[in-house]
């Protein structure tokens with residue numbers, strides 16, 4: 686995602702790349718961010734000194750790792766810049782750290798930055814609010830073989846929306862990953878499953894399996910550009926907002 690962002694920022698005259706961050710052991714340190722993204726040199730060297738970069742920036746766009754994103758949110762609070770978080774796979778404690786940082790910085794966080802998925806999330810809520818619990822809800826994600834977290838952040842967004850539509854707590858009804866002699870499906874459960882393989886950018890389905898009919902809401906990401914475009918839109922949107930924790934629905938006005 687870093688390389689995709691560098692490319693799209695270089696193409697957008699509203700935006701200037703002032704830094705590119707990696708961790709202290711990254712082989713990319715001191716490399717030119719433009720060259721790493723397959724462009725001409727941009728004169729921006731990759732660094733692990735986040736504070737140094739952030740003090741000169743209006744925003745930081747972050748698709749990295751949960752502990753890195755939680756730490757970065759504290760620096761965003763310190764430097765008062767917009768923090769766009771696309772990273773997925775947070776623990777409850779890391780979510781709480783980000784919420785605390787959002788008292789001092791504009792933080793836009795979403796498990797999926799694309800317009801299509803954020804619209805689908807609304808549709809998921811509408812569909813599950815309209816159908817009773819005789820319709821079983823199953824959510825499926827498929828991603829490339831390099832993805833390290835499961836289920837995807839998007840699958841969890843869809844599950845939250847489905848639970849909200851049905852007016853139940855996701856924690857109480859989520860059924861994550863079946864294996865072995867599971868017994869019959871729990872009435873009212875929201876099933877969440879993950880497939881990994883190949884170079885799939887990101888496929889999601891919300892399946893409503895009812896008595897004698899099945900409704901499938903699905904989204905296929907065809908390029909990672911859609912996530913980067915959403916993140917850049919969020920960074921620009923956040924520029925004149927008050928500190929707080931926002932979502933892509935806020936950015937898109939959905």
Ligand SMILES: NC(=O)C1=CN([C@@H]2O[C@H](COP(=O)(O)OP(=O)(O)OC[C@H]3O[C@@H](n4cnc5c(N)ncnc54)[C@H](OP(=O)(O)O)[C@@H]3O)[C@@H](O)[C@H]2O)C=CC1
Pocket residue numbers: 686687706707708709711712748749750752753770771772773774795796797798799834838912
């Ligand atoms: N919300 C959305 O729309 C999207 C979210 N994502 C999420 O974004 C995250 C990253 O995805 P992706 O780009 O595919 O993953 P990659 O592994 O390709 O990129 C993550 C990068 O972050 C680096 N990194 C790890 N720790 C730190 C740190 N402490 N400080 C700075 N950089 C660090 C990694 O370095 P190294 O490889 O050396 O460890 C790597 O270069 C994932 O959580 C993914 O689920 C992805 C796409 C869209």
Ligand SMILES: O=C(O)C1=N[C@H](C(=O)O)C[C@H](O)C1
Pocket residue numbers: 773796797798828832836837838839840886887888
């Ligand atoms: O890791 C990815 O690639 C993606 N992660 C996000 C997720 O966990 O939902 C968004 C997108 O599907 C790509």
